[in-house]
Amino acid sequence: MPLIEAQGLSVRRGDNTILTGVNFTIAPGEIVTILGPNGSGKSTLIRALIGLERPSAGAVRHRAGLRIGYVPQRLHLDAALPMTVRRFLSLPHRVSDAAAAAVLARTGVADLGGRQVVALSGGQLQRVLLARALLAEPQVLILDEPTQGLDQPGEAAFYQLLEEVRAETGTAVIMVSHDLHVVMRASDRVVCLNGHVCCEGTPEIVSEAPEYRALFGLGTGGTLALYRHTHGPDHVHDGCAHDHDHAHAHAHGPEAADA
Numbered sequence: 001m002p003l004i005e006a007q008g009l010s011v012r013r014g015d016n017t018i019l020t021g022v023n024f025t026i027a028p029g030e031i032v033t034i035l036g037p038n039g040s041g042k043s044t045l046i047r048a049l050i051g052l053e054r055p056s057a058g059a060v061r062h063r064a065g066l067r068i069g070y071v072p073q074r075l076h077l078d079a080a081l082p083m084t085v086r087r088f089l090s091l092p093h094r095v096s097d098a099a100a101a102a103v104l105a106r107t108g109v110a111d112l113g114g115r116q117v118v119a120l121s122g123g124q125l126q127r128v129l130l131a132r133a134l135l136a137e138p139q140v141l142i143l144d145e146p147t148q149g150l151d152q153p154g155e156a157a158f159y160q161l162l163e164e165v166r167a168e169t170g171t172a173v174i175m176v177s178h179d180l181h182v183v184m185r186a187s188d189r190v191v192c193l194n195g196h197v198c199c200e201g202t203p204e205i206v207s208e209a210p211e212y213r214a215l216f217g218l219g220t221g222g223t224l225a226l227y228r229h230t231h232g233p234d235h236v237h238d239g240c241a242h243d244h245d246h247a248h249a250h251a252h253g254p255e256a257a258d259a
């Protein structure tokens, strides 16, 4: 089975239905980005996939013994409480100095072990949070808007790091983003969410899908023309609307050009 599988997942809070009928899977080694506007349920979906949110309908299943590394959207740390990066890595499970040094080197922040967590820059903190998540040797890393507040070079460097980590460890990655373009290179598959799954496929397919363009106010004119040769899942399926022919035509475009 996939690492994580959600079927017909719905989440309600009081009278408010946040997610409806979401199907989601992630396979080993895959990088999947969940994309959607503010309030579209991205964090709720992630929390439900981890098991922090109880479905009102449907179910989430994990492969037996699944190890998850979670990087939350925000870190709630008491600024008055001094804590070094090294100490932070040992919470809640103690890690050896060697393991801490190795994981900080892996995430490009080898020299930050003695620094105060609250004094880190946004980019440094993201790398430290990633390092901490990697200590669990996860089969799937789950990151909620990991590059929020980073400038573009910082963002690009972080996605590059994620790809390297995936290549080295084989971990799958689920991440949340607002912006398709910045995750274009790093994602195998994009799931476009607006309370339900509007469309899904490779970044190229989704960027051309009318549902995506409508959701992000891009209109229907113009193309991004960012083709890449892909052989992964490339379907767009029922969701917000309507005419999928356009997206399907593009789904087969790059392959046809090979012939």
Ligand SMILES: Nc1ncnc2c1ncn2[C@@H]1O[C@H](COP(=O)(O)OP(=O)(O)OP(=O)(O)O)[C@@H](O)[C@H]1O
Pocket (backbone or CB within 6 Å): 013, 016, 018, 036, 037, 038, 039, 040, 041, 042, 043, 044, 045
């Ligand atoms: N604790 C809560 N109680 C009630 N409603 C909530 C709670 N948390 C979130 N919601 C509502 O659920 C909906 C989805 O929120 P969620 O945080 O999952 O969206 P999101 O897509 O991650 O948003 P953003 O891009 O702003 O982070 C929103 O309408 C939000 O107001």
